[in-house]
Amino acid sequence: MGMDMTKLALGPAELEYDRPPAGKNDRPGHQQRRLVPLVLVAAGVSAVIGSWRLSLGELNSPGPGLWPFIVSIAVTITAAILTLVPDSAVPETWTRRTAGIAGGVGSLCVFVVLFESIGFLIPAFLMLMLWLRAFGREPWRWTIPLAVGGAVVLHVIFAGLLGVPFPDDIVVTTLPRTIGF
């Protein structure tokens, strides 16, 4: 009996690895269910303090902080209710694939940084290569032409046809010089 109980307590942690990937990742996670609203309450309280600092004014001449103050109090109250009365929906847990998502988001951050410094073409090409290959599992013979073509076509549509002012593009500015245009 005692053994059974320890097994039960360990249960959810094991389950995470046994579950088939496509299945629902739902589980009780009481800690998490309380934790999320608590973080939200803290955020609400800091917003209340922030708007207080902006000066509230009076009702007939409201200051810049009055409206955010009212709203952030409402946010804090509702977050507090969520803490006390967690609703029936059960949050999904983090899985091993979550790390992959972090990697994907990280790659997009790199994309934005590169985009600001060397323009659209190369970062777009790299981003497409990575995503098509790593997340889309496309074979190389599809990945490379799609990445090159995609980057060029989008550049032509946005920079050429729509006149969106992309940051100066390293390919567009240096290529003519290197081949003696």
Added chain:
Amino acid sequence: MRSVLKKRSEMHLKVSVGLVGLCLALVGCGGGGAASAKEGGTDYPKKPVRFLVPFAAGGPSSLTALAYASCLEGSLGQPVLVENKPGGSGAVAMQELASAKPDGHTLGLGTNGPLVMNPIVNELGYSLADFTSVGVMAEMPTVLVVGADSPYANAQEFFAAAKATPGKFSVAVPGATTSAAIELKRLKDEYGIEVTAVPTAGNAEMTTNLLGGHVDALFITDHSDVAARIEDGSFKPLAISSPERAAWYPQVPTLAEVGFKELVNAVSVFGVIGPKGMPAAVLSKLEAELETCAADPAIVEQIGDRFVPDEFDGSEELQTAFTAMQDLYKPILGQ
């Protein structure tokens, strides 16, 4: 045009398909302007010029900017793209302009509120000193109007009633940090007449509010829409803010005539400005082209001949006007 297209199709034929070929095609269609990158005033403008307007589209400011942009486009030989950036009483556009490269490819519409007053009221990342004045596009006075069914037939009656009931009259103004709003504040501070200034987003909203009877009067920037309403009788003009009577409303007295000698500053100046440190060659070229445009009958007709000053005010005059405004408003606003 035709030869460029031909050249591109030839390129496609010669270069084998692959990364290099695709990039070449791209250079052919989009990279032409960036190829010769030599600094200097003479080859200005090298690329399209952005013209930032610190207000929403459709108002007097963007119409003025559009009219001048279409004229400058012709003389500069590059597109002049008007971008409306209405955020935060215009501070977003000004901030962006102040931090843009001072090469003349980013210009903006400078006017009383966003350029002079906002930086006095708030701690913003820019001030008047961060800009170069190029020249005046238009000047617009502010008119005090009431609705057709208002009980006040003239300015004297209106102000007498306002004095008798402090704070009861609501007067819509184009924004809290506009010279119109400040003049109403000075009306209270210097003349003891207190009205409630209601900041709005611009002429369209103000018009709705007066037609619907939600406010008692408007202190509205004069423009063709206001003129049309005065003409058809839905607005009754009581007074005008300019130092002298306007030729187009000869029957409307100035605020100074009505008894408020000091209240002559609610005149919107729409000037062309650029970031601080624009090369002299670029500045003088722009100033000259602007002067030509200001004399162009088509432009004058589009904006309304009453708003384009008969004598062109250039870089120096505009700078002086803005500095004078700053000196006047700093003690009032900087409390």
Added chain:
Amino acid sequence: MDALNNLGQGFSVAFDPMNLLFVFIGVVIGTAIGVLPGLGPTATIALLLPITYTMDPVGAVIMLAGIYYGSMYGGTITSVLLRLPGEAASVVTTFDGYQMTKQGRAGTALGISAIGSFIGGTVAIVGLTFLAPLLSKVAVAVGPAGYVAIMILGLFLVTSLGTGSTVKSLFMAGVGLLLSTVGQDPVTGTARFTFGQTSLLGGLDFVAIAMGLFGVGELLHSLERSEKGQAVTTKIKNIWPSRKDFKDSSGAIARGSVLGFFIGVLPGGGGVISSLASYAMEKRRAKDPSRFGKGAIEGVAGPETANNASSTSAFIPLLVLGIPSNVVLALIYGALLLHGITPGPQLINDHPNVFWGVVASMYIGNLMLIILNIPLVGVFIQMLRVRAGILSTFALLVVMVGVFSINNNPFDMWVVLVFGVLGWVMIKAHFDPGPLVLAFILGPILEKSFRQTMLISEGSFGIFASDPVSAAIFILIGLFILYGFITRSRRRQGTRRAAAAGPEESNTLVHAPAALSNSIRQKDKGAP
């Protein structure tokens, strides 16, 4: 019958070959930009404004108007297929439209939206033809106090249409309102919650937030769940709405047309409020409201119809009073002013060919749009046959570039990323982003109007009762709440009776832990 005569005259203007061409160009451009995320009618019309100066004024306005209502058709497509709402009014469409795509009914959703949009648009044009002068009076009757009431009605609808609990919806709406205060104070210009960031002075951009929370969040979530980054299931059932679909949605389309037409006349926020109101109405009327948010066809048909009807009737205050009620119409107003035509009460008399020509062109434009869009549905459906990994990768890149193009500022790319991650976490924690995004749109108008009202009334709340529009709307809200109480208590009695019949969804969720521990026990038994 005067209107009919004038309309006939308008058609003779609109059938001019050049004007026909301008309508066509307008609706094609409109559809195209509606599909590209981030690029809305505002940016496009602003871009084209200088060109229109060389055109005939009637042709110019006909084309610009075509772009405007054409973009309302196009905006639906990405909301339904990829959960990417490109504009505020299509946020509501994502609720059930994307669910329908997941069930392989994307074609049905797009088909019914196109048909609904056509009907809504046409009903509104008929209304515009005959009721314009009458309704224009309504537009000016709405002052700051009226706006406060309308925005509160909007917020009330927002919180009542979420799929989760009311407290959660309220919380999300509150967060949306709070996020909308980032940037400069609309009245005094003071910086709020900008943390010294210049780019935040202008506030967060709606499109970046909506794309992040809906589109990017969904993408990351499906990526986490499946081996391949799967945007949508590739199975496509039938492309066209069936006879049953038409029967189910005909009421929603009829109600949406009327609702959208009347709400669209109110200046400001018409599109969002009308789609919200239609969704809320359909959900309340439904026999089984729990179907909503899970692919109910009325939830797509109603709001899409209302949205198009309101974008057409929004021309009434512009053409009759000279008051542009949103940014796009302000641009069209500007185009007219550039031609020396001041829109206002005199427009119908002074320039009848402009007024009636534009009205007549709208009939033609709507017809063109439905002819154009029906085959396009088939084309866009093919997009779903593209391998999911490729589709979602390209969708992601287009979103990134699209949000950049809104303000030409890389800052918005960061915003879309941050909100993408937030959207993903919210899906995992079962928080619905809908109320947040919609409250984000309504917030600034509510705050500005509230502060204006308080200035006008010197801090007295009595104005909300004395202002006829706000009084009427607050009574309406009161009736809604009362009606909600009555139906809820009735339903509760009903469920008590039917408790034995079948467990509701919430019950299954509560039971889930028990089921899990059962499976663990069984596993224990199997272990040596």
